[in-house]
Amino acid sequence: QVRLVESGGGLVQAGGSLRLSCAVSGRTFSSYTMAWFRQTPGKEREFVAAVARTGGSTYYRDSVKGRFTISKDNAKNTVYLQMNNLRPDDTAVYYCAGDRGATMTSRSGPYEYWGRGTQVTVSS
Secondary structure, eight states, X not given: OOOEEEEOOEEEETTOOEEEEEEEOSTTGGGOXXXXXXXXXXXXXXXXXXXXXXXXXXXXXXXXXXXXXXXEETTTTEEEEEEOXXXXXXXXXXXXXXXXXXOOOXXXXXXXXXXXXXXXXXXX
């Protein structure tokens, strides 16, 4: 059974940084495309970033380009989201997701595995 556990969320002032981690159980992590999504109350879950199986390719939503970096360490079964220059509108619960498919997508449907989320709050 695949299990995803996020960590690293917290409260930070605008302009600050956080690094989220997602530890994945299972022996086939290297074959997963991984992604981060986020959600605020009353809104749909939205795509943040994705990384290919090997970690060699990445994909971001426009509003986080240049500020966030997704990376994947297959040796540690962990995916990261480095978030710099945070803004109040980045406040959300951040979810890690995994898919055995090879395509990075911004749609949540194809992702088979999900963590429970970690809260990120950015104060102004």
